[in-house]
Amino acid sequence: MRDGFIKVLTEVAKNNPEVMFLTGDLGFKIFDNFITQCPKQFLNVGVAEQSMLGVAMGMSLEGRRVLVYSIANFHIFRALEQIRNDVCYHEADVKIVSTGGGFGYGTAGMSHHATEDLSIMRALPHMTVLTPGDAWEAIGATQFMLNNKGPFYLSLEKSNINSQKIDEVFEFGKIRQLRDGADLTLISVGSVLSEVVLAADILAKENIFCRVLSVHCLKPIDQDAIIRAAKETGGIITIEENSIFGGLGSTVSEVCMENNVGSKKFTMMGLRNEFSAIVGDPTYLRHYYKLDSEAIIAKAKKLLK
Numbered sequence: 001m002r003d004g005f006i007k008v009l010t011e012v013a014k015n016n017p018e019v020m021f022l023t024g025d026l027g028f029k030i031f032d033n034f035i036t037q038c039p040k041q042f043l044n045v046g047v048a049e050q051s052m053l054g055v056a057m058g059m060s061l062e063g064r065r066v067l068v069y070s071i072a073n074f075h076i077f078r079a080l081e082q083i084r085n086d087v088c089y090h091e092a093d094v095k096i097v098s099t100g101g102g103f104g105y106g107t108a109g110m111s112h113h114a115t116e117d118l119s120i121m122r123a124l125p126h127m128t129v130l131t132p133g134d135a136w137e138a139i140g141a142t143q144f145m146l147n148n149k150g151p152f153y154l155s156l157e158k159s160n161i162n163s164q165k166i167d168e169v170f171e172f173g174k175i176r177q178l179r180d181g182a183d184l185t186l187i188s189v190g191s192v193l194s195e196v197v198l199a200a201d202i203l204a205k206e207n208i209f210c211r212v213l214s215v216h217c218l219k220p221i222d223q224d225a226i227i228r229a230a231k232e233t234g235g236i237i238t239i240e241e242n243s244i245f246g247g248l249g250s251t252v253s254e255v256c257m258e259n260n261v262g263s264k265k266f267t268m269m270g271l272r273n274e275f276s277a278i279v280g281d282p283t284y285l286r287h288y289y290k291l292d293s294e295a296i297i298a299k300a301k302k303l304l305k
Helices: 002-014 029-037 049-061 072-077 080-088 117-123 135-146 190-205 223-232 248-258 282-288 293-304
Strands: 019-023 042-044 065-071 094-099 128-130 152-156 176-179 184-188 210-214 217-219 236-243 266-271
Touching (some): 002 029, 002 135, 002 152, 019 029, 019 049, 029 042, 049 065, 049 072, 049 080, 049 094, 072 117, 117 217, 117 248, 128 135, 135 152, 184 190, 184 248, 184 293, 190 210, 190 236, 190 293, 210 223, 217 248, 223 236, 223 248, 236 248, 248 266, 282 293
Parallel strands (some): 065 094, 094 152, 128 152, 184 210, 184 236
Antiparallel strands (some): 128 217
């Protein structure tokens, strides 16, 4: 996802000198091409995330289109006051981009795990929250973000699938259906999509057919796709590398309840009132916290009973 983001950013910035890219002292190798082609549009603010958001806000008020980039926990949690009071309150044209969403920095420990950022950013007024599930969705989300003004949050993760279908065109805000089925609906945000697709394919071999929905935009949410899933399938399971409080699971349940279309069966898979305090790579952590394909299959079978 990160490579796709940088490629799109570089192409846009070359032709738009008002675009500025700020980083909090990381990611230099992957930015080499951008720095070479757009040297006056790159600024390393250093390990000073709160200052980075303040600088971005000032630049945006002077007509710049500003992107800030860091590991999610650093420029979200440390600079939340600046994001809320400066960027969102003034609806500034600042794009907040995080790397290593979810368990992406799993071996660095809970201080680097981004497992509450989606809940926090979703709660902020005027903030659009982008949660692509693979590189293709990340490219589409980046293009849309750069072509539209206002506060955006883009969560980038590592992904090992390409979900693009033949001749498919990216549609912002529209939940994508990757598999069809009437038994259950599996809905996910972020790169855990790969586990969801694998689980659905295995279940299909056992004659359990699941609709698979990828939510590349958590806010605003595509209500129609969720309502259809609640009405047309036997139940809904949401899967996220994030707290279930305020994240995807909360979003889906809110849509169902507010539209009086309660799913026949419903459950959320994610972190429940806990920190991801275990250290390990993303594959290990998904298994440990029961968010891998094996756990999804077990949850689906239990729900259908």
